[in-house]
Amino acid sequence: MFTTNRLLLCPYTDADLNDLMRLWNDPLVQRLATTDELGPRGPRFKNTIRNHMDRAMFSAIIRLKETNEFMGQMTVHVLEQKNRDGTYGICLLPKFWSYGFGTEATQYIVDYSFRWLGLQRMSLTVFANNDRAIAVYQKAGFVMEGRKRACVWANNRWEDTLFMGVLRDEWIVRLSILQQ
Numbered sequence: 121m122f123t124t125n126r127l128l129l130c131p132y133t134d135a136d137l138n139d140l141m142r143l144w145n146d147p148l149v150q151r152l153a154t155t156d157e158l159g160p161r162g163p164r165f166k167n168t169i170r171n172h173m174d175r176a177m178f179s180a181i182i183r184l185k186e187t188n189e190f191m192g193q194m195t196v197h198v199l200e201q202k203n204r205d206g207t208y209g210i211c212l213l214p215k216f217w218s219y220g221f222g223t224e225a226t227q228y229i230v231d232y233s234f235r236w237l238g239l240q241r242m243s244l245t246v247f248a249n250n251d252r253a254i255a256v257y258q259k260a261g262f263v264m265e266g267r268k269r270a271c272v273w274a275n276n277r278w279e280d281t282l283f284m285g286v287l288r289d290e291w292i293v294r295l296s297i298l299q300q
C-alpha cells in the first residue's frame with residue numbers, strides 16, 4: 121500500500137466510480153478543475169473517469185488513513201513516453217480542503233515520480249485564480265512557466281490559466297537541501 125503520514129493512496133477500481141462521480145459533480149470542484157462546460161455529469165461520464173484513471177502512469181484514490189474515507193483522486197499521465205513529461209492532476213472533496221492534505225499528496229507524488237517513475241519533468245495547468253492549488257504546487261517545487269491569457273470563461277469573466285512545471289534537476293537540488 122502506498123501511504124503518506126495521513127493518506128492512503130489506493131488503486132482505482134470500478135467500486136470507486138460513485139465516489140468519483142460525487143467528486144466530479146461537486147460544483148466547487150468543477151469550477152476549479154474543469155475547463156469544459158460545468159454541469160451535472162450523468163452515468164456516461166463514468167467512462168471518461170475510467171479512461172482517465174486507466175491511462176495514467178500513476179493513479180490513486182486518496183483516502184484518509186484514519187477512517188478509510190474517500191477524499192479524492194490524483195493522477196500522473198505521460199503522453200509521450202520518449203519525453204518523460206508527467207502531467208499531474210489532483211482533486212479533493214471540499215470538506216478536505218485547507219488541512220494540508222493536498223500538499224502532503226503532491227510532495228509525495230513529485231518525489232515518487234522522479235525517484236520511481238524516472239520522469240524528466242512534471243507539468244500542470246491551473247486557473248490563475250486558484251490560489252490554494254498554486255500554493256500547494258509551489259510548496260512541492262513547481263515553478264511558473266507560462267500564462268495563457270483570458271482563455272477560460274468563469275463566473276462572468278475571462279480567466280487566465282498558468283502552466284507550471286518542475287524538472288528532475290530541480291528536484292535533486294531540493295532533495296540535497298532538505299537532506300542537509
Ligand SMILES: CC(C)(COP(=O)(O)OP(=O)(O)OC[C@H]1O[C@@H](n2cnc3c(N)ncnc32)[C@H](O)[C@@H]1OP(=O)(O)O)[C@@H](O)C(=O)NCCC(=O)NCCS
Pocket residue numbers: 148149152153192210211212213216217218219220221222223224245246247250251252253255256259
Ligand atoms: C487544490 C487542492 C488539491 C489543494 O489541497 P489542499 O489540501 O486544499 O491544500 P493545502 O491545505 O495542502 O494547502 C493550501 C495552501 O494554500 C494556501 N492558500 C492560498 N490561498 C488560499 C485560499 N484562498 N484558501 C485557502 N488556502 C489558501 C494556504 O495558506 C495553504 O498553504 P500553507 O499550508 O503554506 O499555509 C484542493 O484544494 C482541491 O482539490 N481543490 C479543488 C480542485 C482543484 O483545484 N484541483 C487542482 C486543479 S489545477
